[in-house]
Amino acid sequence: MIGGGSAGYHAASTASSAGLRVGLIESAERFGGLCILRGCMPTKTLLRSAEIAQLVRESDQLGIRSSSPRVDWPAVRQRKDELVEEFASYRQVSAEKLANVEIICGRAEFLGPDSIEVGGQVLNAPKFAVTTGSEIAIPPLPGLEDVGYIDSDEAQTLDRLPESLLVIGGGAVALEFAQLFLRLGVAVTVVQRSAHVLSGMDSAIGIALAGYLEREGMTVVTETDILGFERAPDGRKQVRVNTPSGERTFAAQEILIALGRRPATRGLGLDRAGVDTDRGWILVNTRMQTSNPNIYAAGDCIGPEVGPLQVVHTAVQQGQIIGNNVAERKPQEFDLRVVPQAVFTDPSVGVVGLSEVEARDRHSSVIVAQETFEDQGKALTMGQNKGLVKMVADGVTGELLGVHVLGPEAADLIHEAVVAMHYRATVDDFARIPHLHPTLAEIMVDPAEELAEMLAMPAPAR
Known part of the structure; x- marks a missing residue:
C-alpha cells in the first residue's frame, strides 16, 4: 500500500484481516493523510x-x-493543533497495531510491474495499491x-488574521474558508469563474447559498475571467x-487560492508499472x-470514471474494496451512484445522486420537487431556517435519483437519502417512512409526498 492516508490505511486493515502480509508505505513526516493533518478534521x-x-x-x-x-x-x-495531534497519534498507533502490517517510511517508486524502490531498498510483491492522495493545485495566473498568496494549508497556520481576504474559487474548500474568516472578523470577497458557486452541484444549492453568504456580509462575484x-497603490x-x-x-x-487539487502521482514511475x-x-x-490488474488505486489520486471525488468516506470505501479484492474474496465493486457529498458552510450542504440537469440528461422522464426551511417548525425554534x-x-x-439539502445539519440529514437510494427506494417509499416531530428531518417528507402525488396523477392529454 503506497500511501498511509484514509484509503491506504483501510486497504491495509482489510487485507491484513484476511491474513495477508502488508507493507504500508508513508512518505510524509506525520501519519494520517490529508483528512487528519490538513483537511477534514482541522478545518x-x-x-x-x-x-x-x-x-x-x-x-x-x-x-x-x-x-x-x-x-x-x-x-x-x-x-x-492539539486535536490534529491527537487524531494523528491515534491513527499512527492504530496502524502499528494492525496484524501482519509493516509500516515503511519513505517515498516509493515503481521499478517495474512487480517491484518498487523505497529509500534504496527494492521491494517485490504480487500486488500493489497506490493511495498517494492529492496535492494543492495552483494554476499559472498572470x-x-x-x-x-496563501493556500488552504497555509490559511490554517497564519500567525495573525488579515484585515481582508480575496478568495479565488467557489468550491467547497473556498466557501468553507471564506465563511470561516468572515466570521472571525475578516472582510471577505469570493471571486468565482462559473455562473454560481458550487458549480459541480445542483444550481439551486449554489445560488441560494451565495445569497445567504452575501446577507452575512460576504461579497460574492461570479461569472468572472481573471485578467x-x-x-x-495602497499596497494591498x-x-x-x-x-x-x-x-x-x-x-x-x-x-487565498482555492482552485482545486491534483493527483500526487508525480515521480511514482507509474508508466514503468504499466499503469x-x-x-x-x-x-x-x-x-x-x-x-495493470495487479496494481490497484484509490482515493484522491484516481479518476475520472470512479473519481476524483476527493472525499474521505469514498477513499475509505475504496480502500476497503481493494483490501477485499487483493485477498481474492468475493469481488466487490465501487458504486458511484450513491456517494454523498457535503459542504460545511452555514447553512451546510448535503448532496447525494444526480442534479436536476444530470438527471434530465440521463433519463427520459424526470420530476422535481423543492421545499424550503423558511416555515419548517424545528428550524424556526432553532432560529436556523435558511435553506x-x-x-x-x-x-x-x-x-429517487438525487437529493440536495441546503440547511441546518444538512450533512447529517442527507444520510437517510443515502440509505433510501442505496436500496433504490421510490418517492412513495420515502414518503411513507414515519419521521419524528419536531425534527429537522421532517422536511424530507414534504418533497417526497409532492413527487408521489405527481406520479399518482394521470398523464396530461396530448
Missing part, C-alpha cells in the same frame, strides 16, 4: 470556533443578550506569484477580472484495478 475544528462566534452575534434573536465576541486566533489555532494580479493585493458588466478590480490584504493515467489521475475500474431540500426522481418509476 472543521476551526469552523466550529467561527460558528460559536456567529451564534454569539445572533443570540439576541433568541433573547440572550451578549456583547460582541472577541476572537482569540492563536487560541483557536492551538485547539486545532501576476499571482509576484503578489504572493491578472497586481499590487494596489488586487485582482482584475472581466465580468458580464465589464472589467472590475477587487483588492485585499491577502489572497495508465489521465493528466496524472490514475484510471481504475469499479474493482479499483488499474490497467431548502430538492428531490429529483424518475418520472416513470418514482425511484
Whole structure:
C-alpha cells in the first residue's frame, strides 16, 4: 500500500484481516493523510470556533443578550493543533497495531510491474495499491506569484488574521474558508469563474447559498475571467477580472487560492508499472484495478470514471474494496451512484445522486420537487431556517435519483437519502417512512409526498 492516508490505511486493515502480509508505505513526516493533518478534521475544528462566534452575534434573536465576541486566533489555532495531534497519534498507533502490517517510511517508486524502490531498498510483491492522495493545485495566473498568496494549508497556520481576504474559487474548500474568516472578523470577497458557486452541484444549492453568504456580509462575484494580479497603490493585493458588466478590480490584504487539487502521482514511475493515467489521475475500474490488474488505486489520486471525488468516506470505501479484492474474496465493486457529498458552510450542504440537469440528461422522464426551511417548525425554534431540500426522481418509476439539502445539519440529514437510494427506494417509499416531530428531518417528507402525488396523477392529454 503506497500511501498511509484514509484509503491506504483501510486497504491495509482489510487485507491484513484476511491474513495477508502488508507493507504500508508513508512518505510524509506525520501519519494520517490529508483528512487528519490538513483537511477534514482541522478545518472543521476551526469552523466550529467561527460558528460559536456567529451564534454569539445572533443570540439576541433568541433573547440572550451578549456583547460582541472577541476572537482569540492563536487560541483557536492551538485547539486545532492539539486535536490534529491527537487524531494523528491515534491513527499512527492504530496502524502499528494492525496484524501482519509493516509500516515503511519513505517515498516509493515503481521499478517495474512487480517491484518498487523505497529509500534504496527494492521491494517485490504480487500486488500493489497506490493511495498517494492529492496535492494543492495552483494554476499559472498572470501576476499571482509576484503578489504572493496563501493556500488552504497555509490559511490554517497564519500567525495573525488579515484585515481582508480575496478568495479565488467557489468550491467547497473556498466557501468553507471564506465563511470561516468572515466570521472571525475578516472582510471577505469570493471571486468565482462559473455562473454560481458550487458549480459541480445542483444550481439551486449554489445560488441560494451565495445569497445567504452575501446577507452575512460576504461579497460574492461570479461569472468572472481573471485578467491578472497586481499590487494596489495602497499596497494591498488586487485582482482584475472581466465580468458580464465589464472589467472590475477587487483588492485585499491577502489572497487565498482555492482552485482545486491534483493527483500526487508525480515521480511514482507509474508508466514503468504499466499503469495508465489521465493528466496524472490514475484510471481504475469499479474493482479499483488499474490497467495493470495487479496494481490497484484509490482515493484522491484516481479518476475520472470512479473519481476524483476527493472525499474521505469514498477513499475509505475504496480502500476497503481493494483490501477485499487483493485477498481474492468475493469481488466487490465501487458504486458511484450513491456517494454523498457535503459542504460545511452555514447553512451546510448535503448532496447525494444526480442534479436536476444530470438527471434530465440521463433519463427520459424526470420530476422535481423543492421545499424550503423558511416555515419548517424545528428550524424556526432553532432560529436556523435558511435553506431548502430538492428531490429529483424518475418520472416513470418514482425511484429517487438525487437529493440536495441546503440547511441546518444538512450533512447529517442527507444520510437517510443515502440509505433510501442505496436500496433504490421510490418517492412513495420515502414518503411513507414515519419521521419524528419536531425534527429537522421532517422536511424530507414534504418533497417526497409532492413527487408521489405527481406520479399518482394521470398523464396530461396530448
